[in-house]
Amino acid sequence: MAVVDVLIPTCGRKTGLAMVLASLLGQTFTDWDLTISDQTPDDGYYLDSIEIQTAVRALEWHGHRVTLHRHLPRQGMAEQRHFLLEQSRAPYVHYLDDDVLLAPQVMERMLQVLTTERCGFVGCPATGLDYLHDVRPYQQHIELWNGPVRPEPFAPYRIPVPRHKINNAANPLHLERKLAANGAVIRYKVAWVGGANVLYDRNKLLSVGGFSFWDRLPPEHAGEEVVAQYLLIRKYGGCGILPSGTYHLGLPTAVADRRRNATELFADLIAEYHVEPAGPVEPLPPRRVRLVRDAQRIRQHLYRIKGVTHGKH
Secondary structure, three states, X not given: OOOEXXXXXXXXXXXXXXXXXXXXXXXXXXXXXXXXEEOOOHHHOOOOOHHHXXXXXXXXHOOOOEEEEEOOOOOOHHHHHHHHHHXXXXXXXXXXXXXXXXXXXXXXXXHHHHHHHOOOXXXXXXXXXXXXXXXXXXXXXXXXXXXXXXXXXXXXXXOOHHHHHHHOOOHHHHHHHHHOOOOOOEEEOOOOOXXXXXXXXXXXXXXXXXXXXXXXXXOOOEOHXXXXXXXXXXXXXXXXXXXXXXXXXXOOOOOOOOOOEHHHHHHHHHHHOOOOOOOOOOOOOHHHHHHHHHHHHHHHHHHHHHOOOOXXX
């Protein structure tokens, strides 16, 4: 059994998947196996294409076990991630979307931080390189972990939502240049890390339910990794790291309809899985909590009455 199971959901992105597999081949950390779950319609099926099969054979030649699944019908991203998690056996699971490119040391850095901190997850936000010259200092407030990563007692209406702006555009690269230019690995506090590249402690993820909530949502939904990360931050803590080394390919989103968001289940899942901090907590500053609570109430109200959605960039 490998140390890490890399789990890739894919649908309609042959070129993207081929690029992801090529970047996996170049990783400096090598003790991992790969599972791919494909939900591409039959008329566009590509796992048997020469591009993908060549990449798979190269990975196998280098000692990685590769498993390909045809997983239909589509029942939403939460169900797709749940299916992949059920296939895993490794102590760590690395969810990797089919539209990112990884620098060679990304997996090694992520695993080193996760095993050192013993938190729920470590994520690397995907940079949009087409935004490289769009510098946004107003979105680059970053809260660093100066001590060990600890649980943060997030609750509904008390989530530090503004932290998510670090994920936007090319903010990770601009922050990396300022904070990690000497090669140091920077750990920072997150509300969530975009789902393209996140490494989880598998047992910790299962302890908060994993993605078993999938059947409470319609097939068209978003936010499944966000709510899982909320729960893990609350119980075990989680962090983002720089350098990110993760580059978004700029392909169209696979989730066009975002009117339903898995974060609406957060309160119910806290109660259902008894998600309480597993150790000393990192409290949110009182004034910030109050402001975030008010903002979150407004956001939830708008979702209820108008179905408002918020774009990434």
